[in-house]
Amino acid sequence: MSPISPTVSPCHLPWQTIETVLLDMDGTLLDLHFDNTFFRETVPAALSRQRAIPFGTAQQQLHAIYRAVEGTLDWYDLDYWSRQLGLDIPLLKEEVAHLIRVHPQTIPFLQALQHLGKATYLVTNAHARSLELKLQKTPIGAYFKAVYSSHSFGWPKENSAFWPLLQKRIGFACQTTLLVDDSESVLAAAQQFGIEYLCHIAAPSSSQAASPSERFVSVENVQALWNGLKLIS
């Protein structure tokens, strides 16, 4: 493992107390640049070709459609988008799959969690086919006790109905559980349910400036968590 980065101060979480770690995928472990590029460039370009309309018009049309389903399971459902737009969305995703990347701090962080024996779960809103593609293109899958997509629970993570269902499945204790996510709405739903430790990722995409949360403990990326872990290992 490389030494503690002098530029990132450790995020002080009570790691001795934390037994279960729930990690979001897109933006938290993987660079959100892929998803942003896909929805802002790849899909509008395909729609522009299919409907023979200018790229800008396709972008405007999509913007309205995107806004209508934000925060719902449909937003993450590739089949929904395929039906709605008449495009083969999974195929389009594969075409730009070379952009799928882990954040540079992700693997050392996951290794450290594994080394300390923390029960680590991937908990994502990603659709099964999207999840499968990302687990194929990156090595993160090897580090989890289990991987859960909110689609199999019928609610997205932003909805407080999701959390008791996940707890029933995993059996975690709220008082000893940490959730790391780049979505404030997801963290708020988990907080409402009672998960004790919440951490916001402020820089989900390598191509955008960090946007720290004022509501939750907020770190740019998992480097600060990794540095905190190194202090106890």
Ligand SMILES: [Mg+2]
């Ligand atoms: Mg995310």
